[in-house]
Amino acid sequence: MENQDNNNKPKKSGGFKAGSYWIYGVILLALITINLLTVTGGKSKEITFNRLETMVRSGHIEKIEVVNEKVAQIYLKKDSLKIYKESKYNDAVDEKIFGEVQASYVMNTGPAASFDEKINAINQTLTPNVAKVDVQYITQQNWWGPIFSWLLLPLLFIGLWIIIMRRVGGGGAGPGAQIFNIGKSKASLFDANAKVDVTFKDVAGLDEAKEEVMEVVDFLKNPKKYTALGGKIPKGVLLVGPPGTGKTLLAKAVAGEAGVPFFSLSGSDFVEMFVGVGASRVRDLFKNAREKAPCIIFIDEIDAIGRARGKGAMQGGNDERENTLNQLLVEMDGFSTDKGVIIMAATNRPDVLDSALLRPGRFDRQIGIDPPDLAGREQIFKVHLKNIKLSQDVRPHALAEMTPGFAGAEIANVCNEAALIAARKNKKSVDMDDFNSALDRVIGGLEKKNKLIHKSEKEIIAFHEAGHAICGWYLEHASPLVKVTIVPRGIGTLGYAQYLPKEEYITRTEQLLDRICMTFGGRAAESIVFGKISTGAQSDLDQITKMAYGMVAVYGMNKKVGNVSFYGLQQDQFQKPYSEQTSAMIDEEVRDLVSEQYERAKKLLTDRRHELEVLAHHLLEKEVLLKSDLEQLIGPRPFSEPEKENEPLTDGENQKDEQLPTDVPA
Secondary structure (H helix, E strand, O other): OOOOOHHHOOOOOOOOOOOHHHHHHHHHHHHHHHHHHHHHOOOOEEOOHHHHHHHHHHOOEEEEEEEOOOEEEEEEOHHHHHHHHHOOOOOOOOOEEOOEEOOOEEEEOOOHHHHHHHHHHHHHOOOOOOOOOOEEEEOOOOOHHHHHHHHHHHHHHHHHHHHHHHHHHOOOOOHHHOHHHOOOOOOEEEOOOOOOOOOHHHOOOOHHHHHHHHHHHHHHHOHHHHHOOOOOOOOEEEEEOOOOOOHHHHHHHHHHHHOOOEEEEEHHHHOOOOOOHHHHHHHHHHHHHHHOOOEEEEEEOHHHOOEOOOOOOOOOHHHHHHHHHHHHHHHHOOOOOOOOEEEEEEEOOHHHEOHHHHOOOOOOEEEEOOOOOHHHHHHHHHHHOOOOOEOOOOOHHHHHHOOOOOOHHHHHHHHHHHHHHHHHOOOOOEOHHHHHHHHHHHHHOOEOOOOOOOHHHHHHHHHHHHHHHHHHHHOOOOOOEEEEEOOOEOOOEOOEEEEOOOOOOOOOHHHHHHHHHHHOHHHHHHHHHHOOOOHHHHHHHHHHHHHHHHHHHHOOOOOOOOOOOOOHHHHOOOOOOOOHHHHHHHHHHHHHHHHHHHHHHHHHHHHOHHHHHHHHHHHHHHOEEEHHHHHHHHOOOOOOOOOOOOOOEEOHHHOOOOOOOOOOOO
C-alpha cells in the first residue's frame, strides 16, 4: 500500500529545472572549452609546410607564432584573408574568440630549430618586393591539463558512488535519496492525513477473523476496559492462510477502522545488499512507531525475514537475514520494550517461521483465515457484484454453490471475467451464461478455437471424457457431473469433465476408492473401445498415484501396512522413515490397489458399453453436454443428489483434492 498523504503527493514535473549539479557541469564544460581553444587554436585548419612556403613567397603572411615550440599559428594579412576565402580552398579562419583574433591556419612544427632554419632559408630566396617573415616564439601555460589529469578519475568514482547510493537510498529527490537514509524504514504511514477507504464492511466471508481483529482495534481505542481487570493488550497478531483468502484486505480494513497511526510495509523491505541495513530499518521502524503510539505496524509476507534460524544456513546473506530477525525479536519483546505498539503480520507459510517469533509475548494471537464456506462465498459474491450490472437471473447463492474451495481473490476473478465476457458480446448486463463461461475460463483455461484436432484424435478424446462421465454417473460416492466437453482449453487440456462435489472435511475409504475408479474411467474407455491406450491419461495417473500412496502410506487405510503414517517423517531427505522391506510392501500394496480399481472401471464401462457409445457420439456431435443432456441420453443418476451442490471440479490436471497432500512421493 502506498502513502496517500495529500501533503506529500508527488509534484508533476513542469519542465527542465537547473539544479546546482547542472550549474557546476556548465561551468566545468566552459573551462574545458576555453582550455582546448587556447591550446589548439580553435577552428583553425592544419596545413602542410609546402602550402606554408607558398604563402610566404606570395607575401600573404602577417606573422607566425610558435606556441610552446610545437604548434605554429599562422596569421594572414587582411587583404590575403579575402583572397583565400574566395579561392578554391575557402578554409581560412577569420574569427574572434573572447576578443582575440584567431590564427588563420595552424601547423605542427616538429623540432623548433629545424622549423626556424626552413623559414630563414625561404626568406633568403624571396624577391625584393616581398617582406620577410619573422617567427615569434611564445609560451602559453596550460593550467587545466594537469588539474584535469589528476582530478578526472577521482571525480568519476565519486560521481558513480553518488549515483549508486541515490538509487539504493530510494531513487529521486527527497529524504530517501540521501546516502545516509539507506537504513531508514520504508514503511508507509496512514494516519489522519492519509486514510484508507477500506473498512470491515468491505470484508466478507471472514466473520470469525473479523471479530478477532476488531477486538485488537478495540484494545487501542479503549485500553482501560481490558487493563482494569488486570489483562494485558496483545503485542502481536499473525494472520495465517492460503494465498488470496483476504489477509492483506483484512489488514487494510484495520487501517481504515482503527483511528490510530498505521505503518504498512512488506517483509522484503528489510532485505538489502548492505550488511546491517535490515536491522537498522527495524530499529528505525519501531522508533517511529513509539513516537506515534498507540499505533499498529503491519508486515506483509513476514516469512521473508522470519524464517527459522539455522536451517539451510548459507554464508553471507543468510547471516544478514538472521540479524534482521534477531532485531525484530528484540523490538517485539525485549528488555526495553514499550507499550502501545501492536504488530500485525501476514503469511501463507507459517511452517517456515522461527519458533521464537511465534511464542506468546510476540505474536500472542494467530488467526487462521481459511477459504470461505458456502455462506462466506455468498457474502463475497455480494460484495464484488455491487459494481456489476446484473440481469435478473443472477443469484449470488447459486454462484456460491458452484465455487466451493474458491478464495476471495478467485471469486473476484470470476466476477471480473464474467463482466469482460458480457462486454465482449456487447450485452447490456451480465447474466448466468456469462458466469458459467467465466467459470470455464478460470477452471479450464482459455478456449482454443483455432486448434485443429484430427478426427481420430477427437474420437479418442470423446471416448476418454465419456468414460469419466459414465464412471462418475454410476459410482455412488463420485461427485455429481455438471458438464463434459471436448473443447480444447488452456495449456494441454483437450477436454474435461466438470463435477460438483460436496464440501467435505473428512474422506472415507470408499469415497477415495470411487474417486480413483472414476479417474481411471478415461484410460479404461480407451482400452475397451480401441484396444490401445494414449498419453491423454497422464494427469489422471498423477492424481491416482498420489491418492493411492496417500491411502497406504499416510492415512493408514491398508490392512497389510497397518495404521501408520509416514507423511511427516518423509520430510527428512537423508534418512528413510521405514525399512526397505516396508518400502517394497507399500509399493506392492499401491500397485494392487491401483490395478483393482482399474479393473473395476473397465468392468463398469464394459457393462455400460451402450451408454458409453451414446455419450461419446453425442460429444463428437455437440462437443459440450450438460447434466440435463445426460439425463435425457442415459437416464437419471441412480443415486440421490446432495442437498447443497458446490464447486465444479474437473478431471485431469484441473481437478483438486484438498483432503490429500500434494507432495506424497510416488
